[in-house]
Amino acid sequence: MHINQDNAQSKWAQKSDTNETPFIRVIPTERFFATRDLYSFETPFIRVIPTEHFFATRDLYSFKPPFISVIPTERQLATRGLPISTKKPIVGVSQCLLGDAVRYDGKSKANRIVLGKLSTIFELTPVCPEVEAGLSIPRPPVQLTGSIDNPKLTGRDNPAIDVSHTMNKYCLTKPAELNHLSGFIFTSRSPSCGLNSTPVFLNGSCITETGRGVFAAALCKHYPELPVIEDCELKNQALLDDFILSILTQRLWAKSS
Numbered sequence: 001m002h003i004n005q006d007n008a009q010s011k012w013a014q015k016s017d018t019n020e021t022p023f024i025r026v027i028p029t030e031r032f033f034a035t036r037d038l039y040s041f042e043t044p045f046i047r048v049i050p051t052e053h054f055f056a057t058r059d060l061y062s063f064k065p066p067f068i069s070v071i072p073t074e075r076q077l078a079t080r081g082l083p084i085s086t087k088k089p090i091v092g093v094s095q096c097l098l099g100d101a102v103r104y105d106g107k108s109k110a111n112r113i114v115l116g117k118l119s120t121i122f123e124l125t126p127v128c129p130e131v132e133a134g135l136s137i138p139r140p141p142v143q144l145t146g147s148i149d150n151p152k153l154t155g156r157d158n159p160a161i162d163v164s165h166t167m168n169k170y171c172l173t174k175p176a177e178l179n180h181l182s183g184f185i186f187t188s189r190s191p192s193c194g195l196n197s198t199p200v201f202l203n204g205s206c207i208t209e210t211g212r213g214v215f216a217a218a219l220c221k222h223y224p225e226l227p228v229i230e231d232c233e234l235k236n237q238a239l240l241d242d243f244i245l246s247i248l249t250q251r252l253w254a255k256s257s
Contacts (some may be wrong), residue, residue, distance in 0.1 A: 088123040089182035089247050094193045095126035097185060097231055102128040106138040113234045114185060121244060125181065129192040129215035133170035135163065144191050144200045148211040151200055153191055167192060167214050174215070175222035183247045186216050188232040195220075195230040 096103050099110035118124065131137060140161050144151040155161030178184075187193040194213040202208045212220070220228060227246040233239045 088121065089251050090125055090180055091118070091122040091247065092127050092178060092181045092184040093124045094185065094187035094190065094231075095128035095131070096187055098124065098126050100126065100128070102131050102137055104130070104137075104139050104141045109187060109231070111231050111234065113240070114231070118185070118234075118244075122183070122247070124185075127174075127178075127184075127215075129167065129170060129174065129213075132174070133163075133166050135166070142191050144198055144211070144213070145202070146200070148200045148209045151211070151214070153214065171215050171218035175219045178219065179223075181223075181226065182251060183227040183229075183243065184219060185234075186213070186228065186230040188230040190216075192216070193230075195228060197230060197232060 093114060094109075096107075096109040097111040097114045099108045099115065101108045103109060114124070130139070140158060141156040142153045142161065142163055143156045145154045145159075146152050152162060152164045153167050154164070186195045188195065188197040189199065190213050191198055192213040192215045194211075195216050196212060197210055198213045198216075199207045200209045200211050211217075216228075220226065227243055227250070229239060229243040233243075
């Protein structure tokens with residue numbers, strides 16, 4: 001679908017002196033991300049992303065719930081005398097995604113989206129639960145076994161290895177140390193960091209379910225409103241945009257409250 005940006009901006013400019021609208025940013029909701037491609041255009045003080053309602057009516061001013069959310073911009077905060085921070089939001093990230101060789105096999109899992117786009121938007125804080133808990137590099141690979149609600153971490157190649165106590169002890173205290181984070185990027189399928197993709201095995205061989213790694217589960221339980229994503233979801237533009245906007249939206253609302 002083509003949007004006439006020049007006409008839209010001209011129409012907007014004619015109206016911008018009569019109200020406060022140029023000082024808001026209009027962003028799409030999860031519903032929009034799930035159903036539409038992201039089309040956008042820019043005006044001097046506003047970023048307007050057309051919504052499903054706009055596509056249906058072609059009316060720039062008919063922004064109606066439930067299709068949009070409106071949040072204050074940095075300019076709006078400035079005109080109201082509220083402080084504006086130049087610091088980037090701090091986002092935690094599984095350390096291997098930053099290219100650090102901390103995985104069980106002594107390798108990394110560098111992610112170009114994390115190292116590229118996300119590093120320009122956020123200050124990234126590395127976390128490797130297994131190494132921070134005291135496990136070595138390299139180390140015997142472990143997997144989740146037993147119950148999805150209370151899994152054990154046992155050796156993939158040697159079932160006699162059990163690091164459940166070590167990891168659970170770490171997960172009891174670490175989340176409280178991360179209260180400065182605005183979001184977290186996890187490594188998929190990891191027994192410690194997988195968000196929704198980690199296999200849970202029965203008797204070490206048969207996959208019964210997929211669930212969360214022990215650290216991901218602990219962090220999400222401690223901060224249920226924290227925006228989170230795992231690396232396998234970063235290629236999905238809708239999920240990536242939603243993750244970014246969720247963090248920036250929370251940041252702006254925190255400033256204006």
